[in-house]
Amino acid sequence: MTQPIRIHNDPGVILELLNLRTVFETRGGTVRAVNGISFYTRNDTVLGVVGESGCGKTVMAHSILRTVDPMGGKVADGNIFFRRKNGEVVDIASLPSEGRQLRSLRGSEISMIFQEPMTAFSPVYTIGQQIMEVITLHQKIPSRQAKAKAIEMLGRVSIPKPEVRVDAYPHQLSGGMRQRAMIAMALSCQPKLLIADEPTTALDVTIQAQILELMVALQREFEMNIIMITHDLGVIAELATDVVVMYLGSIVEKAPVGEVYSNPKHPYTKALQESIPRVEGSVSKKLATISGSVPSAKNIPPGCPFHPRCREFMQGQCDVHVPTLETLSADHTVACWLYGGGE
Amino acid sequence: MQSAAAVHDEQVLLKVDDLKKYFPIRRGFIKRTIGHVKAVDEVSFSVRAGETLGVVGESGCGKTTTARLIMQAFPVTGGTIQLRRNSGNLEDITGLNSRELYFLRREIQMVFQDPYASLNPRMTVRDLLTEPLVIHRIGTSQERERRAREMLDLVGLQQEYLNRYPHAFSGGQRQRLGIARAIIMNPKLVVCDEPVSALDVSVQAQILNLLEDLQTELGLTYIFIAHDLSVVRHVCDRVAVMYVGKLVEFAEVELLFSKPKHPYTEALLSAVPVSNPSLRKERIMLGGEVADPANPPSGCYFHPRCTYKKAICETEEPEFTLVSEDTTSMVRCHRAAELSLKGVPSVRDMPQP
Numbered sequence: 001m002t003q004p005i006r007i008h009n010d011p012g013v014i015l016e017l018l019n020l021r022t023v024f025e026t027r028g029g030t031v032r033a034v035n036g037i038s039f040y041t042r043n044d045t046v047l048g049v050v051g052e053s054g055c056g057k058t059v060m061a062h063s064i065l066r067t068v069d070p071m072g073g074k075v076a077d078g079n080i081f082f083r084r085k086n087g088e089v090v091d092i093a094s095l096p097s098e099g100r101q102l103r104s105l106r107g108s109e110i111s112m113i114f115q116e117p118m119t120a121f122s123p124v125y126t127i128g129q130q131i132m133e134v135i136t137l138h139q140k141i142p143s144r145q146a147k148a149k150a151i152e153m154l155g156r157v158s159i160p161k162p163e164v165r166v167d168a169y170p171h172q173l174s175g176g177m178r179q180r181a182m183i184a185m186a187l188s189c190q191p192k193l194l195i196a197d198e199p200t201t202a203l204d205v206t207i208q209a210q211i212l213e214l215m216v217a218l219q220r221e222f223e224m225n226i227i228m229i230t231h232d233l234g235v236i237a238e239l240a241t242d243v244v245v246m247y248l249g250s251i252v253e254k255a256p257v258g259e260v261y262s263n264p265k266h267p268y269t270k271a272l273q274e275s276i277p278r279v280e281g282s283v284s285k286k287l288a289t290i291s292g293s294v295p296s297a298k299n300i301p302p303g304c305p306f307h308p309r310c311r312e313f314m315q316g317q318c319d320v321h322v323p324t325l326e327t328l329s330a331d332h333t334v335a336c337w338l339y340g341g342g343e
Numbered sequence: 344m345q346s347a348a349a350v351h352d353e354q355v356l357l358k359v360d361d362l363k364k365y366f367p368i369r370r371g372f373i374k375r376t377i378g379h380v381k382a383v384d385e386v387s388f389s390v391r392a393g394e395t396l397g398v399v400g401e402s403g404c405g406k407t408t409t410a411r412l413i414m415q416a417f418p419v420t421g422g423t424i425q426l427r428r429n430s431g432n433l434e435d436i437t438g439l440n441s442r443e444l445y446f447l448r449r450e451i452q453m454v455f456q457d458p459y460a461s462l463n464p465r466m467t468v469r470d471l472l473t474e475p476l477v478i479h480r481i482g483t484s485q486e487r488e489r490r491a492r493e494m495l496d497l498v499g500l501q502q503e504y505l506n507r508y509p510h511a512f513s514g515g516q517r518q519r520l521g522i523a524r525a526i527i528m529n530p531k532l533v534v535c536d537e538p539v540s541a542l543d544v545s546v547q548a549q550i551l552n553l554l555e556d557l558q559t560e561l562g563l564t565y566i567f568i569a570h571d572l573s574v575v576r577h578v579c580d581r582v583a584v585m586y587v588g589k590l591v592e593f594a595e596v597e598l599l600f601s602k603p604k605h606p607y608t609e610a611l612l613s614a615v616p617v618s619n620p621s622l623r624k625e626r627i628m629l630g631g632e633v634a635d636p637a638n639p640p641s642g643c644y645f646h647p648r649c650t651y652k653k654a655i656c657e658t659e660e661p662e663f664t665l666v667s668e669d670t671t672s673m674v675r676c677h678r679a680a681e682l683s684l685k686g687v688p689s690v691r692d693m694p695q696p
């Protein structure tokens with residue numbers, strides 16, 4: 001199987017994963033958390049990544065930063081091509097673990113926002129000190145200016161009285177404020193790629209709306225590529241330009257956001273769509289459900305990983321042969337035998 | 344202050360009037376009380392038999408505290424909670440003694456948000472399910488076992504699971520167990536505190552459908568606490584909106600979503616992500632922070648974040664009153680009558696593909 005490498009031909013492409021596999025060796029067996037995924041994103045994309053709990057979203061994010069290594073995971077196969085600010089393309093998968101090159105990428109060209117904001121801050125320094133550190137690491141400016149910039153960033157994430165809060169310690173902020181401060185810190189180095197792993201699940205809807213709006217505004221302003229991991233299809237509909245749907249470590253469908261909602265192809269994508277209650281439109285009393293439950297990543301079914309739960313399962317085909325991502329139209333790819341996918 | 348639905352008195356299963364819960368804030372060595380968190384304040388509403396009443400609002404607004412007061416998990420600071428008991432009469436359940444509370448537990452049960460934390464890991468499914476029956480000395484051990492099996496059937500779990508421990512179950516399965524445990528006593532009212540918030544969308548759909556089937560089959564009444572307004576729209580008949588311990592709006596679900604009367608409700612609706620990219624909309628951005636219930640603002644609690652505020656809103660607190668003569672909707676806003684607020688798009692407004 002050979003795939004075209006786009007990042008070499010299209011300067012707008014920021015990140016391209018090729019057949020990425022990440023595994024954890026455990027006593028109970030090998031966990032294939034990311035099981036051969038390929039996609040690319042451009043500097044004008046907000047890529048939504050959706051899928052049920054355990055499908056490998058977080059591990060994929062940690063693979064891109066190579067922070068899976070300290071978690072006990074290993075990038076076992078594939079490439080992670082990334083275009084640096086100076087235009088050079090590096091394969092993150094091949095960089096030495098915890099080496100100088102990796103460290104220079106993290107927090108300056110690629111930033112990550114975690115679900116649990118407390119872990120991102122050190123409890124012994126003020127929020128301002130920590131944001132200033134990020135700023136001065138990559139921009140040689142005097143500390144007065146850095147502090148002004150930190151205050152500006154805190155203001156932009158709608159933290160009230162940023163000139164006061166800049167001197168607060170993390171524990172003095174509410175959960176929602178800490179989350180916003182972390183976003184301010186992640187954005188203060190103006191990264192080219194921002195990976196946000198469920199950045200708003202801990203927040204109230206009104207605050208969530210503010211943060212999402214802010215992220216989109218900053219994406220446009222800085223021509224930054226955002227990868228937004230979430231289980232909330234509503235957040236994706238509001239924010240993403242493109243969507244990747246994951247199931248058990250694989251990508252089952254990738255398409256522009258409008259296509260995913262108006263013209264979903266994969267039976268899993270269709271089933272996910274039907275199972276969400278909607279705030280708009282008519283209220284049908286029964287929600288569609290997906291039969292069965294997600295199998296463990298230690299025991300991925302043969303053939304298409306979704307086949308045991310699929311409504312359109314074809315015996316002798318789906319349970320034997322693995323479908324590969326098939327291109328349906330310009331940006332719409334699907335891995336499903338209904339669409340002829342496979343080698 | 345009378346709640347509107349009291350008019351249809353015989354339909355009412357639960358009636359809450361002027362409910363208050365103030366938690367003392369203590370400081371220092373001798374734990375002197377220096378103030379109070381008014382977690383629930385002047386809350387009045389009623390629940391009709393067989394309906395699902397939604398309670399929504401931001402984190403910390405008092406939803407769980409309201410639920411726990413109804414369960415009588417702790418005493419009220421003020422107000423009454425009346426439940427239609429087996430006698431057929433509405434009786435105040437505040438201040439019951441422990442023996443009376445024991446009988447109350449047969450009539451009101453609770454389903455919790457966290458299916459992991461709410462089940463004792465050292466008990467088998469059999470013990471978990473029959474425990475309430477044992478406590479209430481209901482049936483022989485065979486009868487209890489039979490009832491436990493019935494419950495597993497009802498919530499869609501296999502009977503073989505009786506000997507398993509909770510850790511061997513997925514989140515969705517544990518939530519089914521939590522529901523089975525709540526309904527095994529055949530309660531009238533089930534208080535569900537964020538029952539699907541911790542679950543994946545596909546599992547969430549299964550649990551919501553289950554709750555609905557059980558309601559039809561067993562004639563249950565639900566109080567359904569949630570922060571996901573899409574879920575609330577789907578399952579609730581009427582909805583109470585709370586802000587900093589107080590009710591700010593109470594209405595039929597369709598009315599609340601299509602014609603909100605309180606600016607906070609409008610902002611909440613506007614903030615919900617709409618699961619259709621062709622309906623991306625202009626949002627109302629709420630400035631400021633959620634108010635602190637230990638130190639609420641003057642006048643209308645919502646005024647510091649309200650885009651419609653006038654001078655009166657900063658000084659005088661609005662009453663919780665009927666929106667108009669011809670509805671049962673209640674609202675707490677000085678400007679409710681004059682404002683025309685925006686709801687969520689209904690089917691009619693959707694672009695046809």
Ligand SMILES: Nc1ncnc2c1ncn2[C@@H]1O[C@H](COP(=O)(O)OP(=O)(O)OP(=O)(O)O)[C@@H](O)[C@H]1O
Pocket residue numbers: 024026031032033051052053054055056057058059060071072073231296297298
């Ligand atoms: N440190 C680890 N050791 C072993 N297995 C792991 C480890 N971290 C993750 N996994 C496994 O890898 C798989 C993918 O997990 P991951 O955290 O990426 O899921 P996710 O899609 O982010 O789920 P969620 O929506 O719940 O956050 C799961 O089966 C998980 O159990």
Ligand SMILES: Nc1ncnc2c1ncn2[C@@H]1O[C@H](COP(=O)(O)OP(=O)(O)OP(=O)(O)O)[C@@H](O)[C@H]1O
Pocket residue numbers: 366367380381382400401402403404405406407408409570636
């Ligand atoms: N036992 C207690 N002692 C003191 N304060 C309390 C106690 N329980 C709750 N509170 C306070 O009462 C207020 C309401 O809390 P409650 O748990 O009812 O909120 P909630 O609406 O359920 O929020 P969430 O959506 O986060 O669950 C909060 O300010 C909380 O800090």
Ligand SMILES: [Mg+2]
Pocket residue numbers: 057058059197
């Ligand atoms: Mg995750």
Ligand SMILES: [Mg+2]
Pocket residue numbers: 406407408
């Ligand atoms: Mg709560």
